[in-house]
């Protein structure tokens with residue numbers, strides 16, 4: 001039995017935050033943001049909307065498109081760095097409750113922007129070992145809850161959103177999740193970090209006054225490592241599976257920065273028409289970015305059942321990964 005991506009769904013919150021809006025909040029310009037990142041807009045959740053609400057909306061679409069009944073889902077994995085609750089319960093448990101499912105495996109994973117690809121690898125292992133039959137995986141983030149809207153180096157980059165997919169089984173290799181590679185290097189832990197609120201810097205008035213609960217990023221340093229690491233990682237997974245860029249229908253990278261995507265695509269000889277881009281309209285939605293991009297391409301009518309997707313991702317940890325996945329939504 002192969003694991004297979006049977007459906008996709010996404011949810012975008014309703015409040016658009018444009019570069020022009022950000023010009024009024026920090027010392028920046030539409031021109032700087034667009035030239036350096038390729039981002040024009042991002043969407044921000046309402047104050048009373050939490051990550052599980054975004055995840056729930058995306059999950060409903062994915063489950064409906066899978067054709068499965070809700071009680072056929074036997075595990076939920078939610079990848080997020082902005083869970084509803086800091087320690088517990090997991091966002092996956094909250095989503096399960098909202099969906100009306102209980103007595104199934106439900107847990108969160110934390111791998112920052114790489115979360116969806118990491119969750120995909122766990123779902124693949126669950127299905128192919130026979131432990132689970134249908135796993136709902138979610139990438140969902142309310143990044144606006146950890147972004148400092150006074151810090152121009154980070155607040156221009158991130159947006160909120162959610163994507164979800166149902167992973168089931170198939171006997172056909174041409175419907176399968178062919179291969180996944182995930183990796184990390186903790187020696188770069190301070191490149192992308194929310195320093196406060198954990199056991200190292202527990203919650204205190206001083207921690208809040210110092211703004212340590214906000215996301216901090218060494219953007220320029222991360223950029224350089226991202227381009228080199230991703231290029232190598234994608235080359236490796238293609239070589240290992242005896243494939244070339246010609247065999248891939250769509251290259252769907254993590255949507256952090258147009259310049260990273262462009263550099264990696266050029267080094268790997270992917271023509272523009274094969275490269276899926278959503279960074280301009282959603283910004284960086286961390287773990288939600290890849291499933292939102294897959295969903296976008298599907299809803300545009302570009303992605304068809306049987307297409308071979310190459311996913312690649314890079315984020316805090318540092319973590320990264322790539323995956324070769326046939327789109328198998330009927």
Ligand code: ACO
Nearest residue numbers: 028032036112113152153219220222223256257314315316
């Ligand atoms: N508006 C105007 N000027 C700005 C802004 C802004 N919003 N932000 C920074 N600047 C200034 C800086 O202060 C600096 O000025 P200086 O030269 O006078 O010191 C100058 O612009 C250049 O700054 P850099 O940081 O070198 O700009 P860079 O070209 O590297 O772009 C960016 C910054 C967009 C953050 C880029 O480095 C990037 O995308 N990095 C990678 C991010 C990433 O991939 N993260 C991983 C995933 S995220 C996750 O896991 C949650």
